[in-house]
Amino acid sequence: MIHTIFGRLDLSSLSLWRAIQDPTVSELVAAGAATAVLLGALVTVSLLTWFRLWGPLWRDWLTSVDHKRIGIMYCALALIMLARGVIEGVLMRTQQAFGLHGGFLTPDHFSQLFSTHGTIMIFFVAMPFIAGVINYVMPLQIGARDMAFPVMNQISLGLTATGAALVMISLVLGKFATGGWANYPPYTGSDFQPGPGPDYWIWSIVLAGIGTTLSGINFAVTLYKERAPGMTFLRMPIFCWTVICTSIIMIFALPPLTVAALMLAADRYLDFHFFTNDLGGNMMNYVNLFWLFGHPEVYLLVIPAYGIFSEVISTFSGKRIYGYMSMVYATMSIAVLSFCVWLHHFFTMGQSANINAAFGIASMAIAVPTGIKVYNWMATIFRGRVRMTVPMIYATGFFYLFVIGGLSGVMLANPVISYQVHNTLFLVAHFHNVIIPGVLFGLLAGYHYWFPKAFGFRLNEGWGRAAAYLWIAGFSFTFLPLYWLGLHGMPRRSATFSDPAFQPTLWLALFGAVLILAALTCLAVQLWVSIRDRDSLTVPLGDPWDGRSLEWSIPSPPPEYNFAMQPQVAARDDFAEAKTKSRAYTEPEEYEDIEMPNNTAIGMIICVCATLFGLALVFWMWWLAALSFLAIVLSITLPTFLTETTHVIPAAKIAAEHRAWLDKVKDASAVDRLEETQESNLGRALLERPTRIEAAE
Amino acid sequence: MKDPDHRSEARLYLAGFGLALTLTLIPFALVHWALLQGRTLAITIAVLAIAQIVVHLRFFLHIDLSRQKREDLQLILFTVMLLAIMALGTLWIMGNLATRM
Amino acid sequence: MSEHNLHPGLNLGARHGAAHEGAETILFGFWIFLMSDLVIFGLVFASYLTVANPTGAAGGPGPAEAFDLRSVFAQTVILLSSSLTFGFATLAMRHETGRRSIASWLIVTLFLGIGFLAMELRDFAHMIDVGAVPSRSGFWSAFWGLVPLHGVHVTVGCLWIVVMLIQLATLGLIPVVKMRVLRLGLYWHFLDLIWVGIFSIVYLGGQMR
Ligand code: HEM
């Protein structure tokens, strides 16, 4: 009876209980993490109750289908998960620093740490952060009112949150997988890991992956069908081009992951033999399928970061992007090439040298379009009106460090070298070297750049600078030494080591990790300080950086309907041109009613049901799995019977809001770029050198 | 079916159905009566299957080469390209590995 | 179709107004979804082919012992006919011959779909009898990963038809319902396309060795 209800969930699944039974350091650390999750949840719930925020939270956020709010929620999710991921990273660095013949964590616990760290950082930090920025920015840049499918957008968010929730729950109930972020069988098959760990991985990845595929469809259709009149493809900001490429990858590269994970699930649950050792299974096909996803995935992450840097660099250099067309071609070719190189992740699996050579050459080819981009960015800065604001500090760090990461990538694309350093810390150094300065710096730059758009006030500059410098230094100290360690043969994913020569370098890496922790703290303090001082940082007029694309042509924060009237786009960098030709800030002859989608609870319902569904499968509670699956099906089907799904915002209301804002813009004094980060910047930019800002085309 | 347009469109569907049925019958017949063997058979089946897929696309899914809107066709061709890279790559790699065990 | 095609698939035609326009975005999105699904099928096909050999079979029963080509042929014809009848349903909608005729074509399609599933299930039962089960070998795992995946899609399609029949009755031929029938049509024809791959590669290909 108890087994029917609770499946294989029992007391020993509770990490707190395990720590009471067996109070070793490793178990205590795990119990501490579980306590932190529980306390965090408790504190959040009580704060929300105390300040009576449940209502607003539900009405304004959780049930909202506004792409801007959904974008912000994605970013919030990513930042929370980033905190956990960084703490795990630092914990691993600490273990390894003390790991000469020992350390304080058990190997099993260490394996869990790198598995959750990798899974979280890729799927629940980088991906949601990117989805968040795209959600927020892309519709504004193309002059759209919302995504093409707003409700589906909410469902995507719900499914991403489901995956993140499952990983968080695994701290309290049961244990996460120990098979790394790629979760290779047969080690993760039921013969070797009968427990719930790999199942947590499978269901969090599959459910979140479905959400990502739907996001990709949504982004692509929005870009194809919702552009404002005059916004031709070749007038779109580079960021939007990178979103096209990322959606291509979301649509076509997530399926291999889904296939691989579901096949693994079939092996584990239904006694299939896709990847088992015996009876004709072929575990090498898992590796193949996983990297068919895995390599495009890293470009899914970095391409939008390229887009963010393009926007940031062109804005803070006061110039249009250099080599627009070559940027477009380079981005597109990277996206397509990213589907042709997956084998470089398993050069050592045993296929013939010819195959290795073919994929090695294809991999090196990616350096060409990437190089083009780097030169374009540098040419954009050249003779620009450059301001070293926080996003530009990240961009500078990106230039130096990302190029190092890219070069070590070209080295790894050579099968001969790969054979030598495969599975060593050299690889760990390489991918952190592209992911942190590339993806994470890009996202943090975007966070500073668009934050004033989203919330109507700038982020504190001083703390932001401190965080940026600490990230750059912290990254360099943590990861550059790992190249050396890897070249000298220290394997990755190992809790301990036996060669005392590695000791000093690992201490250096730990020092770097502490700097990263400090950087994270600065980011938190900055957010706190900025919210506290928001009155002196306010930029309601909407254009604090002398922006160039449409999102800067509207108030900050933008109204629900984004644009009071549909923009008519006449040029690339349309807002920059509009400002020089004095067609910015004009009042339309006539305002029109705007139809907007209604709030809905579907996304939240699916999120809750899918989390229950995942948990039920992990712990074999079949009745709950069936029930929650049914609930998901019903919550998708039943709302299709509703026909009233939109509401109309009357033209009079829009006119009043828009005119009030226009009046404020007219009254405000425009500030020049020297005052950009000062209190006098209310978001109206002074035209500095109108003669030099030529229109594109 | 009063509408003449309606009737002519229905006739197109029937034509598609007839073609598809023929393209189904042939390979089944070839296999059932063992009319062809080995490689020739495999290639014939593959060609007929591709032909039938084209028939379905043309007559049931209305993908054609008219100049008006090419987004659909481009999307399909792009997908086929990526799928070909992934699926043929998989066969290449796994096939090669199988010969080296 | 002489008039301007806004999107792939059967266009409703300009006289359908909002539904015709709205379908442009929604159908494009649905096509992308189908293409993503196509990649899923494509990779499962590729995985199937990688184990369609003696190593994959691991000494278990081979395809020739477990497949019944006559039944597969019947299933093929049924599914093909259902594509035709669905086509007639969309034509009825496009030319506004009334809810009843749309619904009747949909019902015919539904019965063909159910017939297909029934025959497929009977085949599966036979396979289980001869020991061609997924736990037997990598080859049968791949088979059971591929063909039932299509079957599940058809089941979803049948349920979708039922929902559309209910909505035709309760909501009537409003634009959203029309757009849903259009999408269902794309889905249904797409499944028939996948089936061409299945009977060619799995069933006919399996007979060759
Ligand atoms: C911010 C500070 C970070 C630190 C201190 C850190 C540290 C580490 C460490 C110590 C490992 C284990 C290395 C080993 O296998 O021996 C690791 C693995 C990994 N990290 Fe990080 N990391 C950080 C950020 C990130 C970020 C931002 C990402 C991606 C967005 C990331 C993705 C990964 C992945 C995918 C693995 C591999 C996991 C596996 O072995 O399966 N890390 N990291």
Ligand SMILES: [Cu+2]
């Ligand atoms: Cu790669």
